[in-house]
Amino acid sequence: MKTPGDTGFAFPDWAYKPESSPGSRQIQLWHFILELLRKEEYHDVIAWQGDYGEFVIKDPDEVARLWGARKCKPQMNYDKLSRALRYYYNKRILHKTKGKRFTYKFNFNKLVLVNYPFIDMGSSGSSVPQSAPPVPTGAGTHFRFPPSTPSEVLSPNEDLRSPGGMFSSVTRRMARGSVSDCSDGTSVNSEIEEGNTGAAEERGERGVSGGGGGGPGGGGGYRSIIHPRLSHETLFRMYGGPSNPAGHPGSRGPAGHRIHQEPLSPFPVSPLPGPGGASLLAPPLSPALSMTPTSHLPYTPSPTLSPMLGSHFSFNPEDMKRYLQAHTQSVYNYGLSPRAFLQYPNIVIPHPHRPTPDKERGTAERAERAATAGGERGGERHHHPSLAHSAHHLPHHPHSAHPHPHSHPMHYPLHLGEEPPHMSPFKFKLQPPPLGRKQREGQSQNKPRQSSLSSGSGSMSSTSGLGSSLSFGSDLSSASGSGVISASSSTQSLSSAGLPKIKVEPISDIESEEEVEVTDISDEDPDERDEDYEHFSLRHSAASDHQQPNHRLANGTSAGQHQPHEEDLDEDVFKAPAPPPPALMPFFTSQHPHSSAQRGLPAVKSEPAEPGESNTSPSQTAATGAAQTKCIPLKLRFKRRWSEDQRMETSQEESDDKKVRPEEERERGRQSNGCMEMEEDGTGRGEGDSPPPLAYEGSLGTPLASHQRVSAELHRATAQLSLENKDC
DNA sequence: CGCGGAAGTC
């Protein structure tokens, strides 16, 4: 069951970030739930189960009690708590797993975006921002619950940010959490907070954790202790975290909880990939990712994962920064709001469990698993298979130029400042979005994959990393998370259906590291999807020409996948949030575990969002098949996309959905103002805010400047891409 | 058990 190291980490830090509730000071129920989930102590009461993000309340009364204690609402009961939970449905934070009693599922996407930016950029690499929701460790960016675990406190993200800044923010949050505690000793908070140790629950300890008191101090303490830049792994180790599942797998474990084996991590089965396990390196990918069932995709992409061998593999902070800056608005803006997702609908968050049979993945995963040894549990924690792969592969990569030995080649691009635009070695294969079904049907089979897109030399990538990344920019970026990019553009018209998903994979790990394939994977049906999705589709169609012929195409491969609404939704929900911005793309790429499987390349694939288990194969197919590859006017796409994004940022029009929308818009408004999510923390922001630090080479002092700069880069990249595509 | 409206609280 639990993972050994789990102690705390079920979700990625970012998951804890309070997405929408900037204002809310009090602990929110979902945070509380997450907190409980991450603590082994409460596994008998509530635990992860089943799909990614899915959890079961084993003891409703107890959970209610705890919640009541936390909120000082003695009268709390499950009925009331569940009502509160139901309110999350509309917010898309949570949804009910139908047919399963007391079982709910988190919608990480919603959360992700918010956190995204911060996702570990840090060395830690926690990397997994997007996709892996559940990154185990949790260093949450901003907010964490009461800081329970040191790890959290330490969260890489924060580290990345500025030590100080993050800190403060964290502390604050912590403080908040603690504050909220009810006076009574029983307060849950305290219990939770203690979590670190786990056992220690109790209240007394709080101080130690710092949660209670206060904040800053506590947080600071941890921080001080740990170097900001420590890799997650390190942290994990410290905490017993992810990386070494092995270490603990058994430890905790009680076997079982009544309900599940799952440990803390949301991903049920995550297997940690071995590599990590093995070494420090092993990045703590989110288990989820690794786990991801195949059904969707192999989720690949986490941006961060870059394979760096050595150091952390996660994102480079820098990259993240760039990304952030670049997308400052876009991403941030999109932030939590569902819309954000809309933009990046394709991104899928992998489900932990569903194993996919994919051929491709299988390979990679197997290897990983093997490495992991076993552990599913281990897997959960952090290892991302992909990482492992990437790591392994990297060495092989010819990239001589690599500045960072560790970093994945993909990263290169990132260093825009330094590198000339063309430098980048990457080659991208672009696969055009799937043709319309009809086309697809006709062609799909025929086409094996056209890798053709790849420009011969990968010129694409060329542009500076940035370029490449940028190119993917908005649209792609979205994909990035999962690795999937929606290529909105497919010329074909998709119709409302949706965007096709495109995969961007680095194609050769070994061979040419840099190539990236972009495949259209989309399979989703907007309809099924949440409103957001719908919007999404709308947007695309309207905004871009992109309409793609069919989403279905993607589906096509995966088409079979429909699942019931719920699942679909779920799936959708879980889809990875925004893709990493262009800059990030590389990261994503590298990370891809599954994709890598194919070759071991670090590729980013986006899998169909669809959860449908059925998909798995299809999706893979799609991925692999990529057959669809076609030449797409990427340039146009990107450009448009970019334009749109910007536009969007500027004006938030959008159709709305239900309730959600309002929120989104609001958020946007705020964000647009320039505020990042972080800001509130204020402290956090200032200090740590990564963005600044990230700035491209610092050239961008201000976000705006950076943003512009990014835009420029993007355009440039786009142009190059277009050139590359010309072949087509 | 689960849903969601309605009203109320903080």
Add this chain to the structure above:
DNA sequence: GACTTCCGCG
């Protein structure tokens, strides 16, 4: 805004 409380409905 985020619940909490109550309640009717399936």
